[in-house]
Amino acid sequence: MDRRAFGTVLAGATAGLFTPLRIQAPRQINGERLNGYLDVLKDFGATVGGGISRVAYSEADLAAREFVSGLMRGAGLEVSVDLAGNLLGTFPGTEAGLMPLIIGSHIDSVPEGGNYDGQVGSMAAVEVAQTISDLGLSLRHPLTVVIFQNEEGGKTGSRAWSGEVEPHELDIVTASGKTIRDGTQLLGGSPEQLEEAVRQPGSVAGYLELHIEQGAVLHRASIDIGVVEGIVGIKRWNVTVQGSANHAGTTPMDARQDAMIGAGEFILAANRVARTRSGRQVATVGRIAAFPGAPNVIPGRVELSLEVRDLSMESIDQVFEAIVAEANAIGPRTGTTFDFSQFYVSRAAPTDERFRDWIAASADELGLSRRSMPSGAGHDAQSVALLGPVGMIFVPSVDGISHSPREYTEAEDTVNGANVLLNALLKVDGRV
Amino acid sequence: MDRRAFGTVLAGATAGLFTPLRIQAPRQINGERLNGYLDVLKDFGATVGGGISRVAYSEADLAAREFVSGLMRGAGLEVSVDLAGNLLGTFPGTEAGLMPLIIGSHIDSVPEGGNYDGQVGSMAAVEVAQTISDLGLSLRHPLTVVIFQNEEGGKTGSRAWSGEVEPHELDIVTASGKTIRDGTQLLGGSPEQLEEAVRQPGSVAGYLELHIEQGAVLHRASIDIGVVEGIVGIKRWNVTVQGSANHAGTTPMDARQDAMIGAGEFILAANRVARTRSGRQVATVGRIAAFPGAPNVIPGRVELSLEVRDLSMESIDQVFEAIVAEANAIGPRTGTTFDFSQFYVSRAAPTDERFRDWIAASADELGLSRRSMPSGAGHDAQSVALLGPVGMIFVPSVDGISHSPREYTEAEDTVNGANVLLNALLKVDGRV
Numbered sequence: 001m002d003r004r005a006f007g008t009v010l011a012g013a014t015a016g017l018f019t020p021l022r023i024q025a026p027r028q029i030n031g032e033r034l035n036g037y038l039d040v041l042k043d044f045g046a047t048v049g050g051g052i053s054r055v056a057y058s059e060a061d062l063a064a065r066e067f068v069s070g071l072m073r074g075a076g077l078e079v080s081v082d083l084a085g086n087l088l089g090t091f092p093g094t095e096a097g098l099m100p101l102i103i104g105s106h107i108d109s110v111p112e113g114g115n116y117d118g119q120v121g122s123m124a125a126v127e128v129a130q131t132i133s134d135l136g137l138s139l140r141h142p143l144t145v146v147i148f149q150n151e152e153g154g155k156t157g158s159r160a161w162s163g164e165v166e167p168h169e170l171d172i173v174t175a176s177g178k179t180i181r182d183g184t185q186l187l188g189g190s191p192e193q194l195e196e197a198v199r200q201p202g203s204v205a206g207y208l209e210l211h212i213e214q215g216a217v218l219h220r221a222s223i224d225i226g227v228v229e230g231i232v233g234i235k236r237w238n239v240t241v242q243g244s245a246n247h248a249g250t251t252p253m254d255a256r257q258d259a260m261i262g263a264g265e266f267i268l269a270a271n272r273v274a275r276t277r278s279g280r281q282v283a284t285v286g287r288i289a290a291f292p293g294a295p296n297v298i299p300g301r302v303e304l305s306l307e308v309r310d311l312s313m314e315s316i317d318q319v320f321e322a323i324v325a326e327a328n329a330i331g332p333r334t335g336t337t338f339d340f341s342q343f344y345v346s347r348a349a350p351t352d353e354r355f356r357d358w359i360a361a362s363a364d365e366l367g368l369s370r371r372s373m374p375s376g377a378g379h380d381a382q383s384v385a386l387l388g389p390v391g392m393i394f395v396p397s398v399d400g401i402s403h404s405p406r407e408y409t410e411a412e413d414t415v416n417g418a419n420v421l422l423n424a425l426l427k428v429d430g431r432v
Numbered sequence: 433m434d435r436r437a438f439g440t441v442l443a444g445a446t447a448g449l450f451t452p453l454r455i456q457a458p459r460q461i462n463g464e465r466l467n468g469y470l471d472v473l474k475d476f477g478a479t480v481g482g483g484i485s486r487v488a489y490s491e492a493d494l495a496a497r498e499f500v501s502g503l504m505r506g507a508g509l510e511v512s513v514d515l516a517g518n519l520l521g522t523f524p525g526t527e528a529g530l531m532p533l534i535i536g537s538h539i540d541s542v543p544e545g546g547n548y549d550g551q552v553g554s555m556a557a558v559e560v561a562q563t564i565s566d567l568g569l570s571l572r573h574p575l576t577v578v579i580f581q582n583e584e585g586g587k588t589g590s591r592a593w594s595g596e597v598e599p600h601e602l603d604i605v606t607a608s609g610k611t612i613r614d615g616t617q618l619l620g621g622s623p624e625q626l627e628e629a630v631r632q633p634g635s636v637a638g639y640l641e642l643h644i645e646q647g648a649v650l651h652r653a654s655i656d657i658g659v660v661e662g663i664v665g666i667k668r669w670n671v672t673v674q675g676s677a678n679h680a681g682t683t684p685m686d687a688r689q690d691a692m693i694g695a696g697e698f699i700l701a702a703n704r705v706a707r708t709r710s711g712r713q714v715a716t717v718g719r720i721a722a723f724p725g726a727p728n729v730i731p732g733r734v735e736l737s738l739e740v741r742d743l744s745m746e747s748i749d750q751v752f753e754a755i756v757a758e759a760n761a762i763g764p765r766t767g768t769t770f771d772f773s774q775f776y777v778s779r780a781a782p783t784d785e786r787f788r789d790w791i792a793a794s795a796d797e798l799g800l801s802r803r804s805m806p807s808g809a810g811h812d813a814q815s816v817a818l819l820g821p822v823g824m825i826f827v828p829s830v831d832g833i834s835h836s837p838r839e840y841t842e843a844e845d846t847v848n849g850a851n852v853l854l855n856a857l858l859k860v861d862g863r864v
Contacts, residue, residue: 213682214679214682215679215681215682215683215684215687216683216687217682217684217687220687232681234681234728236727236728246832247646247647247808247809247832247834247835248714248716248718248739248741248808249647249664249666249714249741249807249808249809249810250645250646250647250649250807250808250809250832250834251647251648251714251808251832252647252649252712252714253703253706253707253714253715254707255647255648255649255652255832258703258716260699260716260717260718260720261699261700261703263696263699264695264696264697264699264700264703264717265696265700266696267692267693267695267696268693268696268697268700271685271690271693271696274685275685275686280684282680282681282683282684282685283685284680284690284692284727284728284729284730285692285696285722285731286680286692286722286725286726286727286728286729286730286731287722287725287726287727288692288720288721288722288725288734289720289721290717290718290719290720293718293719293720294718294719295668295716295718295719295737295738295739295776296666296668296716296718296739297716297718298716298718299717299718302720305727306727307680307727307728309680309681344727375681375682376679376680376681376682376683377679377681377682378681400678400679400682400683400687402679402682403679
């Protein structure tokens with residue numbers, strides 16, 4: 001007896017002990033059909049390397065949206081494009097006056113991207129709608145399947161919902177060569193009416209997004225499902241290490257104020273702080289430059305970036321304070337001074353605790369192993385979290401590779417994720 | 433009784449115990465005149481910041497050479513410009529068949545440079561010739577005062593003597609906006625006949641150069657004179673630290689192969705090796721770049737420069753091997769690999785031991801404190817060392833600042849250095 005079958009039997013055998021929703025055997029999507037959808041989707045913007053370049057507003061993006069529209073119609077969804085250029089497919093609900101439940105993701109890619117990022121969640125949402133249709137299920141809430149536009153180029157579609165798109169962003173030229181304004185128009189949106197696309201807090205009964213992990217945590221641990229605790233917050237600083245530029249030949253080792261040495265100690269200290277504190281915070285120095293930057297001059301100044309991510313903004317600030325304390329010790333020791341200038345902040349978006357429980361319960365009922373984990377990457381769910389409760393489901397990325405033609409998620413994991421999405425959606429519909 | 437007067441008296445009082453050359457009271461140049469020369473020289477290419485921009489081949493360079501030619505003529509030197517564009521002033525010697533003794537330096541500057549680098553040694557050489565003339569002294573060897581051309585832009589004049597100027601260098605556009613070819617022509621040289629400017633090993637009886645230290649060793653220790661042991665050799669490598677680029681949000685701290693961490697450890701290790709080995713080697717990482725170089729991507733590759741300098745090429749290689757051994761330990765620890773590619777080598781140029789002794793003896797006789805030390809910077813003496821024995825005399829640079837308008841050497845130190853140059857020259861003339 002395999003784990004899944006055992007789970008089903010157990011759910012049935014112990015029916016009397018649970019609430020009615022728990023005793024139902026988990027529903028199953030059609031895995032072959034889902035992977036078939038993904039297989040066709042691959043052709044839109046396919047590159048010779050086996051990946052895709054389906055950047056937002058490209059011909060491939062437009063064609064792929066047409067393909068998905070057809071799938072939506074086939075599932076019985078009523079298809080529309082909203083003012084923000086998002087592709088929507090909607091079922092009515094059985095109870096009047098309820099806000100919609102929303103499931104979905106995005107189908108645009110980075111240049112030379114892979115076949116799973118956004119696409120697994122999008123096709124799974126369509127497949128979930130098709131399954132609901134096939135099984136003759138009806139939901140209390142209206143259900144919307146959403147394909148958010150231009151996720152990779154700035155989460156334009158979901159941020160338009162939460163009113164976060166700044167007017168100047170419309171002039172940004174995207175990877176397609178088109179501005180966000182022209183691209184949004186091309187998709188059927190109305191960039192001049194973007195304010196009317198804004199949705200209010202409380203207008204979403206719940207949002208569920210399935211996504212590939214884009215990290216290697218699940219793959220390395222052979223875990224089926226990630227129950228996402230939230231999307232991490234991010235702060236970034238420009239760090240300036242000031243020493244004293246000097247002749248690399250005439251300045252003895254003990255007479256130097258070498259900004260590169262200050263920077264070297266700082267890089268290791270930031271790493272050590274993130275590694276040794278409890279928690280799952282990450283700290284990264286991704287960019288560095290020395291000035292004047294010649295092999296024969298002791299650097300007088302080094303500039304580098306520091307990024308800290310964590311589920312809690314308070315923890316980010318604590319990690320930063322610990323790193324600053326390290327810098328304050330490094331300075332006097334190396335004859336350097338440190339200056340920090342914050343230049344970016346992205347608020348953490350926690351998922352709803354009930355949603356996490358229902359995702360976990362769905363995985364359990366399906367006999368799937370699971371782990372709670374943060375999402376280190378940003379997702380459309382971040383913006384939707386400002387409008388209502390959200391949940392996210394992760395499936396493994398092989399070796400954690402993403403934004404690359406080598407991005408890969410096993411067909412079985414895609415099916416697992418879609419099944420969890422379906423069953424969690426049914427629980428949400430019954431409870432919120 | 434001050435130190436100098438005491439030294440003079442001592443030299444006189446103990447005359448009978450020493451060889452004839454030692455019992456002579458040290459000769460003295462005219463310090464006021466020398467500092468007057470330097471004061472006038474400051475006006476050629478003066479900048480508002482108090483420094484000079486007298487780059488080779490500029491109007492200021494040409495005008496300053498005219499000024500120096502006049503001083504040479506005033507001292508009785510026969511003035512000429514050689515095929516390499518160097519300005520020469522020559523006294524005949526009293527003994528036939530002897531190779532020339534040469535003293536001098538350069539008067540060109542870096543852009544926004546100072547008033548002492550090259551200029552102290554050049555004006556002191558002219559003053560030494562004037563003093564020899566004034567005192568009615570005659571040397572056994574012919575004496576040449578040389579102002580080498582384009583020291584700051586590649587030591588063109590002195591390297592032409594040693595045959596080190598590559599044909600392609602003539603096409604290099606210098607800070608003046610002129611190529612080395614056109615500039616050399618402008619100075620009165622003949623760039624198409626540069627091969628005829630080459631001098632043979634053994635063609636120089638001796639070369640002495642006075643220079644500011646361009647470091648802070650003498651100034652910090654309040655030492656009057658540096659007896660230069662040699663000009664350090666230099667090797668430079670491009671170092672590539674290879675890790676694995678990854679998402680800064682989705683990759684936990686313990687799953688990273690962060691090239692920046694490998695680089696940070698390497699920077700500190702190279703510094704530690706140079707600091708803790710016996711000897712006066714220096715190691716510098718002056719340039720660094722991370723790839724892809726974004727705040728939100730763990731660097732997959734970091735490229736940096738490593739420079740090692742020492743008086744001994746063997747020691748440079750040993751220091752490098754020790755640093756490579758550190759890298760070999762850092763690699764496995766951080767999930768990175770290291771690659772080293774040497775891209776520059778400058779051979780060490782030891783000074784002549786006898787010349788060092790005569791410089792030291794001259795300083796002692798003048799009552800000046802002294803210290804043996806390497807020259808961490810390159811000088812024209814390096815190339816001349818391929819043609820005959822050389823000696824170099826350093827005087828203090830206040831705070832070690834050079835290549836800056838804030839470069840400064842006390843007038844008294846300039847006089848001290850010129851006096852040592854004169855007396856050392858007389859000893860060399862009597863002994864080689």
